[in-house]
Amino acid sequence: MTTFVRFVALLAIGLNVATSGFAQLLATDPDWKESDVPAPAALNLKDLLPFEVVKISNLSWALDPTAVKIVGDGLVRYVAVARSASGTLNALYEAINCSNGEVKTYARIVSKEAEVAGKAWVVVADPKWISIYDAPSKHALTLAKQGVCTGNTAAQNVNEIVTSLKKTTRVFKDKSAP
Helix, strand or coil: CCHHHHHHHHHHHHHHHHHHHHHHHHCCCCCCCCCCCCCCCCCCCCCCEEECCCCCCCEEEEECHHHCEECCCCEEEEEEEEEECCCCEEEEEEEEECCCCEEEEEEEEEHHHHHHCCCCCEECCCCCCEECCCCCCCHHHHHHHHHHEECCEECCCHHHHHHHHCCCCCCCCCCCCC
């Protein structure tokens, strides 16, 4: 057996072992069940905590620290608020599953129509877990990286998340502010 053939054989064995170990790290508990999802609280635009998703963007993102809940099933539920340069507001009631790297949107407040209607939440009919890497917006990925998750587990407490996000310097533009 030549050195090259031995090298290829060892490489194949090593890759097989490495990928099977990686798959085990990402394996989920087959008995896991999401806890009941409470309705979102009324939208709170006071004391929002800004976080930066993309440096060059027309959207300012913020987290409502009063809405962050670390749930016993390993999820972190929260309300994220986005405001465009023109003042349009969008809010998302979501959860991040740190162990799976997934996000689920439960309800939304979308733009001016919702503001006129008293900031009423519109519940997502059939919410699904999607990869935070494949989500259309990267705000969940940013939140996961900036303190919601520690590795593949949820942060220990809300204060840990808030402290981590306070390191962000971008200002959230609240049009109701003076």
